Amino acid sequence: MTRKLLGALFLVSLAGCAAVAKVETGDQAIGERMALRLEGAWNHVNAPGMGPAQVWTMEGLPVDQLLLYSGIKDGALIHPGGPAGGARKSFAFRSSMQPDEIVAMFEGMLTRDGSSFRLVKLEPTAFGGRGFRFEYSLVRKVDNVQHAGIGYATVSKGELFALLYFAPRIEFFPRHRGRVESIARTIQIKN
């Protein structure tokens, strides 16, 4: 009952102040330096306090999420800021981070609520130039749903560019994985 209540409150809050806009097929600019090409439309959810990433979804929140980070500067948080001195740890990007440290940073962000993250694969790849990709599984603490995820990232001129997608492991992740991988292949970062 509590979860339903929380879910209802979440929906009410979204209805009250969140905007959902269609992101059309074709070229899209994300921030000042990142561009990508879409082969199908997505939904962009925008609301105050959602943090530095653009949040896109195919199925609607909280089923699946595509987080797009563009030009995150040294010292900047990668998630919405909480109240000062809150019990949850904050995770900030450092331009000197190596790929495994960037993955650990995202892992920390995704598990701030006690969720569980397991790295499945980390490998170099072309992502806006020289980057890396990682696969992971995520079990959400709030509902115990098992998710699968993929991520891509690179650091260019000391700024972080990244894309993270996760969705329930059964049905939704396999349904949209190909779309996300296609987007990652089209990423361009301006120098």
Added chain:
Amino acid sequence: MNRRRFLAAGAGCSACLVAELAAAQDWQAPARFARPELASDEGGLWALMDREETRLRRSPFALRDPQLHTHVQDMACRLAGEHCPDVRVHLVRTPYFNASMAPNGMLQVWTGLLLRVDNEAQLAAVLGHEIGHYLARHSVERLRDAKSRSAFGQFLGLFGIAGAVGQLGLIASMFAYGREHESEADRIGAILMRKAGYDAGEAAKIWENLLLEIKARPEGLSNSPLFARHPAPDDRMEALASLAAGMPGGVANDAAWRERTKPFLRDWLNDEIKRGQHEESLALLTRMMLRSPSMPEYAYARGEVYRLRAGDGDLDSAIADFKAAAAIGGEPAETHRGLGMIYRLRKQPAEARSGLQRYLELAPQAPDFAMMKTYLEELPQ
């Protein structure tokens, strides 16, 4: 003396001790609780907890190791006495210090607690404290209070219900009752642990150890909601020590506990590293290295926390810890990855090569194998 007579004599001694201790502490365990009527507020709470327990049994966070589960369940049983049949232990893989007991008998124990206790007696102190809340029916009092204050969600957090835990600190919902309830549960817990044969003096050490971690936070004690609501930790430690002084004796079972939990240590340490609470983790791991200097797992884990924090001097500290782990022997493969990555960053290719090569040899199935192999191949000759 045959086994039956020995057990009978032991039970007799135990009963004497219980009576003695209870008299000394002016406390008697209540009779087993009957299931309340569903239509009552308490009955509704039981039904809610029953559903949560069903969910917990299926949860991917449940730690399903029969041996460890039996071990902790047996401990809880000894502590609960005649309430034993009503107490059901659930081990939950979550890296925070927490145990909670719901009024229906569901006793959750999180792995962050199992990692932190030094011995069985310390675990018994926490379990005894939670069973103390259960026996004194504090949760029912809190339920009525919470309903009157529209604080039901916060109330559910007492039992570690995932959806209701909004903030996870070092200590999740453990010790989340009011001041009087906490003191009473401390008192009952001390009696139960001594009755079960444990050294009650270990209870105060848990606070001492937790304080090391909490004080290590950048904000120290000042922002801890725990200490805003409860007796000052020094007072509490003093009260627990005083209780223990009145019931000397008992065992701690350090070695048995370490042996029992050794198969899980690397997983639990990795979970602790991933929490990202570097200062707390460093305090915890420093304490553990002092306690168990011959275990490479702790040296590796502290080195990894230093590496990830990467503040002034941290990489030097990380190298020292990684080397210490390797010198002990039997170190996790990631020890060498850590060395390789630091030396790669410092543009020391020979040392980086040595570390990465060793890591790839030891961990050919590692998820980051391809990434580390690429780094190795890119190092200048």
